Amino acid sequence: MRRSLLLAPLALALSLAACHKGGGAEAAAAPAPSGPRMPAGVTPALIATGDSIFHSGGCQRCHGQKGVGGQNGPSLVAGPWLHSTGKYEEIVQxxxxxxxxxxxxxxxxxxxxxxRGGQMNLNDDQVKAVAAYVWSISRDKH
Ligand code: HEC
Incomplete structure (x- = not known):
């Protein structure tokens, strides 16, 4: 008990120092970020288009509403990536x-x-849109 009380301020100081260091480096690399950074070519409009493609039947059928996962498809919002590291280009692929x-x-x-969504037979633009939607819902995956 006594020991942990003594160590607590030290741990706090160390974590504050680490935080400060990390924050500084990040601020230098990415000036004034206003929300999550989108990959090149991805826009809110593209994500919205992808959302409607996803929910028009094909993807949702297996991956569930909003990609939470279903009997025939894994979650696209949580858990580990199975087939890539989760970069936008990889999701497109x-x-x-x-x-x-x-x-x-x-x-x-x-x-x-x-x-290409099987019977949906998505063209390249539609694949990019639905991949943008998947990218947007999968930021907590790892
Ligand atoms: C017939 C069911 C089915 C349909 C329809 C389907 N998927 Fe999948 N999807 C799967 C399965 C199964 C996997 C791989 C799971 C495994 O490896 O065990 C997968 C994997 C994925 C992955 C890779 C996830 C990872 O962890 O790397 C993405 C992204 C994905 N699907 C997106 C889509 C999108 C977008 C659509 C619609 C265009 C779609 N899927 C339609 C069943 C489906």
Missing amino acids: TITTGVPRTALKDQNRRFPMNG
Whole structure:
């Protein structure tokens, strides 16, 4: 008890120092950020377009409303990334190619994921839009 009381101020001082250092470096690299930084080419309008594509049937059917995950598709909002590190370009790639059965991380899934939304047959612009939406909902994934 006594020991932890003595150590507490030290730990606090150390974490404050670390914080200060990190904040300074970040501020220098990215001046005046106003909200989450979007990847090149991604705009709020593109995300909105992707939202309606996602919820028009194809993606939502497996990944659930707002991508929270469902019986036939993993969550796109939480948990670890399965097929990339979660960069926008990588999400575009995954949606373009799909996930063939042999590449499924969970081999118990009933279906693989077809490229370009399968029957939706999304063109490049639509893939980019729906990937922008997935990017926007997946910032807490790791
Ligand atoms: C038939 C069900 C199904 C449909 C429809 C579907 N997916 Fe998937 N999706 C999956 C499965 C299954 C995986 C891979 C899970 C695994 O590896 O175990 C996956 C993986 C993904 C990943 C990679 C996630 C990661 O962790 O790396 C993204 C991104 C994704 N889907 C987006 C979409 C989008 C956008 C659409 C609509 C255009 C869509 N999916 C349609 C089933 C589906």
